[in-house]
Amino acid sequence: MGLAQTFNKLFGYNREAEQRRLAELRALTAEEKANRFADLIDEDDFVPSKTALFFGQFWDTFRKPPRQRKYVQKLDLNILIYALLSFFIKTLDNSNISNAFISGMKEDLSLYGQERNLFTTFFNVGYIVGLVPSQFVLNRVRPSIWIPTCELIWSGFVIVMAAAQGPELLYGMRFLLGVLESCAYPGFALVLGSWYRPDELAKRMTMYDAAWAIASMFSGYIQAGVYTSMNGLAGLAGWRWLFIIDGLIGVPIGLLGYYSVADFPINSRVRWLSQTEKDFSVVRMEEIGRKPPKKLTLKRLYNMLKTWRPYGFIVPWALFSICDTTSYFNLWLKDLGIYSVQQINLIPTGGYALGLVAGYIYANLSDRAGTRWPFLMFAVFVCFLGNLLLAIWNIPFGLKFFAFFCPMVGYPLWALMLTWSAEVFQDDNELRGLLPAMGSTISYAVQAWLPLLVFPTPEAPVYKIGYKFTTGLVGIEAMSILFFLYMSKREQRQRGMVINKFGLAVMAEDLEGLELAPTSGTPSIEEKNKVEIGASEKQSL
Numbered sequence: 001m002g003l004a005q006t007f008n009k010l011f012g013y014n015r016e017a018e019q020r021r022l023a024e025l026r027a028l029t030a031e032e033k034a035n036r037f038a039d040l041i042d043e044d045d046f047v048p049s050k051t052a053l054f055f056g057q058f059w060d061t062f063r064k065p066p067r068q069r070k071y072v073q074k075l076d077l078n079i080l081i082y083a084l085l086s087f088f089i090k091t092l093d094n095s096n097i098s099n100a101f102i103s104g105m106k107e108d109l110s111l112y113g114q115e116r117n118l119f120t121t122f123f124n125v126g127y128i129v130g131l132v133p134s135q136f137v138l139n140r141v142r143p144s145i146w147i148p149t150c151e152l153i154w155s156g157f158v159i160v161m162a163a164a165q166g167p168e169l170l171y172g173m174r175f176l177l178g179v180l181e182s183c184a185y186p187g188f189a190l191v192l193g194s195w196y197r198p199d200e201l202a203k204r205m206t207m208y209d210a211a212w213a214i215a216s217m218f219s220g221y222i223q224a225g226v227y228t229s230m231n232g233l234a235g236l237a238g239w240r241w242l243f244i245i246d247g248l249i250g251v252p253i254g255l256l257g258y259y260s261v262a263d264f265p266i267n268s269r270v271r272w273l274s275q276t277e278k279d280f281s282v283v284r285m286e287e288i289g290r291k292p293p294k295k296l297t298l299k300r301l302y303n304m305l306k307t308w309r310p311y312g313f314i315v316p317w318a319l320f321s322i323c324d325t326t327s328y329f330n331l332w333l334k335d336l337g338i339y340s341v342q343q344i345n346l347i348p349t350g351g352y353a354l355g356l357v358a359g360y361i362y363a364n365l366s367d368r369a370g371t372r373w374p375f376l377m378f379a380v381f382v383c384f385l386g387n388l389l390l391a392i393w394n395i396p397f398g399l400k401f402f403a404f405f406c407p408m409v410g411y412p413l414w415a416l417m418l419t420w421s422a423e424v425f426q427d428d429n430e431l432r433g434l435l436p437a438m439g440s441t442i443s444y445a446v447q448a449w450l451p452l453l454v455f456p457t458p459e460a461p462v463y464k465i466g467y468k469f470t471t472g473l474v475g476i477e478a479m480s481i482l483f484f485l486y487m488s489k490r491e492q493r494q495r496g497m498v499i500n501k502f503g504l505a506v507m508a509e510d511l512e513g514l515e516l517a518p519t520s521g522t523p524s525i526e527e528k529n530k531v532e533i534g535a536s537e538k539q540s541l
Contacts, residue, residue, distance in 0.1 A: 011145050015295055018266045022292060025282050037280045042067045058364065060200055071277065075195055075262075078272055080204050082253075082260035083188045084211045086151060089250040090184045091215035092222075093158045093177065094123065096246050097170070098327055100239035102334055103227050103341055108237055114458075115167045117451050122171045124444040126178025131437040131444070134183040139296040139430060143187050144270070148257030154180040155250030162236070162243040178444075186440065190433035193422035194264045195281065197288055198502045199367050202419040206363035209415035210356050221349065222246070224342040264429075266292040289506035290426040296434075304431055308487050310438060313421050316480040317439030320413045322446050323383060323470045323477060325390065326351070329404045332461035351408035358382075358409045362416060370503040372420040373485050376413060377478060383410035384474040390467035423504055424488045 008014055034041060042065030048056065056063025061072050097119050105111065137146055154177050161173045188208060196204055222242065231238035262268045265281035273281070282292070304310060329351070333344045362375045386406025389395055395403070418436060425431050455466040497505040 011141050013140075013142070013267050013293075018292065022266060022282065025279055026286065028283070033283060037276065037283070040067050040071055040277065040280045060203065060367070071280070072200065074272065074277075076204070078260045078270070079191065079195060079262050080207065082257055083192060083208050084214075085253045086147065086184055086188060086257065087208055087211035088215045088218075089151065089155070089246075089253050090181050091212045092218065092246050093154060093250065094181060095215065095327075096158075096242055097123075097174070098330065099222075099345055100242055102330055102344055103239045103242070104231075104237050105239040108239070109164065109166055111167060114452065114456070116457050117455075118167070119170060119174050120451065121448045122174040123178040124448040126175040126180075127182045127444045128178075128441050128448070130179035130182030131186070131441045132434065135186060135430075135433050135437045136296060138183065138187055138190070138433065139293070142261075142263045142267075143191055144258060144261035144263050147183055147187050147261060148254045150180040150183050151250055151254035151257060155247045155254060157247075158243055158250065159247035162240040162247075182437070182440075186433055186436040189418050189422075189436050190429070191261070191264070193418070193426075193432055194285065194290065194293075194429065195262065197284070198370065198423060198504060201422065202363040202367045202372070202416060203360070205419045205422075206359045206415040209418075210359050214352070214356065221346065224345045227341055227345075264293050288426070288502045289500060289504055290422075291429055293429040296430040300430065301434070304428075304434070308491070309425060309431065310435065312480075312484045312487050313417070313425075313435045314439040314442055316477055316484060317414070317417055317436065318443035318446065319473055319477040319480060320417070321440070321443035322450065323387065323473050324407060325387065325467065325470055326404075326407050328455065328461065328463075328466075332400075332404070335461045348404075348408075351405040354405055355408040359415060363419075366416060366419070372416050372423075373481060376416050376420070376481050379410040379413050379416070380474060380478045380481065381410075382406050383413075384471065384478070386410070387467055387471040387474055391471045393462060393467070420484075426504065427506075 028036065046065040048063045048065075052062045061069050061076070064072060098116075101111070101116050101119075106116075109115075134146075157173045157176050157180070161170055164170045164173075189205070192204055192208060193201065222245065226241045226245065227238040230236075230241045233241065236244075259271070262270045262273065265278065265285055268278050268281070285292070326348070329348045330344050333339050333347055339347065358379075362379060366372050366375045383406060386403045386409075389399060389403035389406070393400075421435055422432055425435070453465070454469045455463050459466075492505045495507070498508050500506050
């Protein structure tokens with residue numbers, strides 16, 4: 001066995017074997033599928049109880065038939081829970097620099113210039129450097145290997161930050177942290193989009209995205225607790241203990257990833273799924289039209305860049321990030337001079353809690369409605385309102401609090417956009433992985449220098465340009481979402497696509513032989529799917 005074959009066996013993929021397996025599963029008749037997946041397919045006459053229907057309004061597994069419920073719960077307990085833990089620690093390790101800065105690090109290290117913005121800049125530069133290359137790595141190395149390994153290494157770098165005696169070490173660690181963390185968000189967005197169906201995906205993508213708010217909340221709670229109970233312990237300042245504790249939290253989470261991350265249905269080798277369940281997962285995704293992964297080459301990347309797709313996604317995605325003003329909230333609170341360090345860390349967590357609730361509501365309603373863009377537009381409006389009020393600035397105290405909370409309520413934009421793109425671009429697995437990486441590259445590239453110009457630290461908390469600038473960008477954000485909607489529908493018409501029974505646009509030839517089991521007393525899948533674009537009431541647009 002050659003070196004390349006050994007590497008693929010241990011860490012990568014066997015594309016030829018995947019194609020053979022996919023061809024075998026596609027060749028199964030409905031009767032063969034019914035026999036092969038008998039333990040995973042429920043009877044057609046299942047009727048959920050009133051209690052299940054009630055709780056099913058909040059989480060879809062409650063109203064699913066027993067076998068489906070057990071299968072999806074298994075995915076949730078492993079893939080989703082680990083994704084939440086991974087994004088939690090990623091956000092915690094990324095955002096703790098802000099908590100440390102206002103909790104004594106500024107004074108201890110004499111950081112009275114632009115150092116706070118430069119910490120963000122160095123992280124962003126590292127993130128930019130790692131984003132797209134990391135997605136190429138994930139096309140060669142399994143997510144179950146690459147992501148947990150990066151998590152363990154970056155957790156070590158976070159602990160090293162506690163030894164800083166000046167800004168120089170922090171600059172270097174923040175850069176490396178950005179490089180390593182760049183694999184996580186787009187990587188898990190791709191993995192989640194490869195296992196869940198349209199009526200399941202937005203809620204889980206939002207739960208994944210909500211780990212940002214949870215981590216931001218816990219960072220405040222942890223720093224408040226550390227400052228109160230550990231400041232001065234063993235001669236170390238509280239902000240140094242924050243880095244140590246955050247880094248130690250990441251180690252067991254990284255180790256868990258080697259077991260929990262399932263890669264993709266066509267090539268998963270996790271122990272918590274049987275081979276029958278893995279085959280069922282492949283057929284389940286084939287039924288909705290979601291294509292399995294293929295080798296990513298520079299030629300394929302070039303062909304992607306010749307279409308509207310990357311640009312239609314990147315513009316709104318990048319603007320979501322560029323217009324985010326949540327990190328300036330605690331600077332205003334500190335400037336007021338009426339709150340303690342603990343209160344400054346804790347007050348913004350109320351906004352993150354609102355973001356969690358809003359994100360769940362957006363996702364649940366969009367899954368049930370089978371459409372994404374109206375909820376995106378509403379979230380953009382909330383962001384616009386908050387930025388507009390902050391641009392005015394001289395407003396009542398309570399209204400200013402409301403304005404700072406608004407961008408946090410509008411934060412779930414990312415999850416809905418990821419869900420929408422996973423459905424519109426479900427015919428290209430690699431594109432779905434590259435898009436958030438490319439969009440984040442642009443946004444982080446802009447954020448590496450833009451805050452220095454429009455949100456300079458010496459002006460805090462009253463910025464001459466900042467909030468006026470972001471208010472205008474949010475307006476462009478809204479137009480870019482409508483552009484994505486128009487172009488996706490235009491592409492579907494041009495390609496002669498049809499809407500399948502899940503509300504997703506697919507090519508007509510992709511509908512052949514996709515039914516998991518025969519049905520009785522209901523229309524055939526062919527009859528259900530002979531629907532022209534625009535005629536379905538459950539489009540995923």
